[in-house]
């Protein structure tokens with residue numbers, strides 16, 4: 042899908058906004074706070090179903106009572122999302138839905154300036170990053186994740202209330218089932234990324250360094266019944282803590298640079314090249330698995346990259362539709 046134009050009404054600071062997109066690279070240029078990231082956010086909502094940074098009430102332009110996003114594609118299709126202060130509605134090919142249907146989602150590679158700090162960020166940021174990554178690649182992953190998160194939330198609420206120990210069992214079963222599935226899928230996806238990571242990194246950095254991601258999980262060698270047993274063993278502890286202390290919600294992804302922990306050993310430039318490589322692989326895996334060319338949204342990342350890396354970024358995504366935001370004119 043190639044975006045032809047975007048129309049926004051009451052979306053953050055935009056009262057009425059219109060952008061005609063190019064089929065290859067479009068640049069949204071403007072000073073801080075003029076609403077550049079908001080345009081990418083609107084595209085993300087209509088392609089992925091929800092914002093990458095906020096809930097709808099925060100997005101609705103202050104003092105107004107509805108927002109509207111309209112995207113027209115080159116093939117003539119038009120998709121609309123509206124929010125009336127309470128509910129969001131998608132109008133896709135003249136059909137109204139509350140959620141963006143799976144078949145109408147379109148893959149996006151989003152590159153935010155904060156992604157450049159992924160290696161030194163908290164484990165929860167890294168989990169969130171890879172959850173979004175893998176959810177786009179595989180609907181099965183997405184479903185397992187949603188079910189795991191729901192069961193975890195309910196178990197934690199249960200632990201805080203008056204309850205009988207036996208009543209927690211049904212949540213344990215669900216957590217063990219979805220937790221094991223997630224762990225296996227995470228391990229496989231990281232293996233797939235690792236197959237390409239060093240070569241892709243070298244094509245950017247032009248050297249012989251080695252890069253790898255280590256998936257670390259306390260459940261890695263567990264079977265579903267080991268997982269279940271561990272949840273039962275931890276019950277007393279969890280009851281006192283009021284939350285679930287064991288499971289895949291503690292997983293992490295450790296970046297290794299020449300077999301050493303990258304956080305602290307890789308330089309700033311090397312770290313940027315690793316993240317760039319990760320973005321390239323994300324687009325490649327989307328194409329391999331879904332046979333779709335993702336739309337690439339680059340939010341203000343050019344100012345963070347040197348000339349060589351900028352050129353590399355543009356070259357790698359030359360067959361994708363790319364939308365770039367920037368405060369200063371980028372010459373490519």
Ligand SMILES: Nc1ncnc2c1ncn2[C@@H]1O[C@H](COP(=O)(O)OP(=O)(O)OP(=O)(O)O)[C@@H](O)[C@H]1O
Pocket residue numbers: 053054071072073074075076077078079080098099100101102103341368
């Ligand atoms: N709900 C809202 N109603 C009105 N204005 C809002 C709302 N939410 C955010 N804003 C404002 O909208 C503006 C646009 O935000 P956005 O993040 O899109 O800017 P930006 O151009 O990407 O800025 P920067 O270059 O600093 O990243 C900001 O000034 C922000 O304070």
Ligand SMILES: [Mg+2]
Pocket residue numbers: 077078079340341
């Ligand atoms: Mg911005």
